[in-house]
Amino acid sequence: MKLLYYQENNFGDRLNPWLWEKLLPGVIDDDETTAFVGIGTLINDKLPRKTKKALLRVIFSTGVGYGQGMPQLDDSYKIYCLRGPLSAQALNVSAKLAVTDGAVLIRKLFNYHSQKVYKFSYMPHYELAGIGWSLVCERLGFGYIDPRWSIEKVLLSISQTEVLFAEAMHGAIIADALRVPWVPIITNPTILQFKWQDWCQSIGVEYKPSYIKRLHHPRQKRDILYPVRLARDWARQQESKSQLLHIAQTIQPTLSSDITIENLTQEMYERLQEFKQDFEAGLFL
Template identity: 40%
Template sequence: MKVFYYQDPQKNFGDDLNEWIWERLLPGVWDEDDSSLFAGIGTIIGPLMQPFADRKWTVFGSGVGYGPLPTGFGGKNWNIACVRGPLTAQLLRLAPETAVCDGAMLLRRLPEFAPLPEVERNGTIFMPHHSALHYGDWEAVCQRAGIEYVSPRSDSIETLERIRRAKLVIADAMHAAIVADAMRVPWVPVSVSPNTSTFKWLDWTMSLNLPYMPVNLPSSNPVEASRNFFSVAAGKHQSFAFHPGSDVVSIYSKAEERRNSESAARKFRWGLRVHKLAVSPWLRSAPRKMLLPRMEERYIDRAAAAMSAAAKGPTFLSEDRLLNAAVDNLSERLDKVRAQL
């Protein structure tokens, strides 16, 4: 059986955990035979699976969040061991008990990644979502704020160790928060883009009875601000207001319809074209920087002040009881997968 996950050519921390964690948890069962596929960590139940929809699948702790389901999902060739959270289970019309937690929580079953006592931890770190690296200057923002920048493109084991040794994690990347929670490191959710998936964050946080109250950080430069503006204008944003008791699945489904509509796609194509061919080149141009030399500095100052404030605000950590129960549940379901194999 082969592990299936999103493979960013430039690497991405959360997805790259799949490269080695399953070999450690289920040693000796993996090969390159893609007639049988294992979907583990990530928001991957969707279009990425479509080219392989006719294969045998085992889904373990994965989530929904980006686009329509593959053809025949849930049929006789699908073994749904568990999914990331209650929203994924509800959207897929699975039994509520199928919703357990993100598979990355099984890091707690590996002795080398046991949580450290607080006296052995130090510093505040920030990890952006990997898509923010295309437009943002978040490393410069961190330098201004006196917070350590951790790239989601760094080696996944080295990054995991840095999270484990931190006193606080500021997370735009969801798996920075997930790993921090597993390592018992307090975390603060932030959002640097309207494309942050509220649905997938809620899916995970609700699995551990946690609130999701992200701090919205201002854009780190004019190019990022322009990109964010065009995303919202085209209706391609994924953020939405959440109120206790609201039907999140219905809100998400309607938002997906709008985002995937021909009208939204047309607006986004034109907006992206204007951004790439006119706005972005001008914002990056030397003449513009000569005319407005302080623009970048103002963006960085504003974002750094907001990040510093976020570091002093409320932090989050799941209850030990709920986390241990989720990890025990995941372990039992992984044992069943092992027995089936």
């Protein structure tokens, strides 16, 4: 059974092999005749082409989004659960299939009762992460969490903060699972709000993002224009610093209720056991 996920150096995508190898030992291999479609916004018209060798496609906690439309569901699709109600509506399937994002199962694997190190931390989108945000956070006394770091380092860093500012959606998902209040951030209009709304509805909270300007990272090249760029970059970072500080001072962070996240974790775990029973019964041979 081949695991399908976006092959990017991004925390949310790299959670897939890390998480499923621990929860489903001996299940994932290189057999492309069955596809396991897990964490990510993977359900769209491109999915059949990405799994063209698959006779069966297991959908487990996946979200709808991107692409130009929906795949034509047929007998090759076995849906155990989806990221949220908007995904179920888009696919025109039972609302009972809408649980939440599979990353909630981190609660079964990670001890999240860590000593707090930072009052606030910021985790940008992986495409926008870099030295600029690291410098801004350092000057504010905030933690900086890079989604390109190792899974273990990101998990520990999130658990050590009191409030997470997150443009990276799986930063917020993990924060909520680890009982860390979070604030969604948008610095780039290309952020897909549908997937955030889908997940937020699954955990019973309202999606209320805070908007700040995109921060362009400093160039390291030293030439005749270096002093000019240095002054420009300092001004940009000061502006980002002011915007983050304003959010910290004025925005109430979000957190789902303890009972909601525990119920969703248990429901997701039960769906996982259902899949494991089907696998052991030879359903995917």
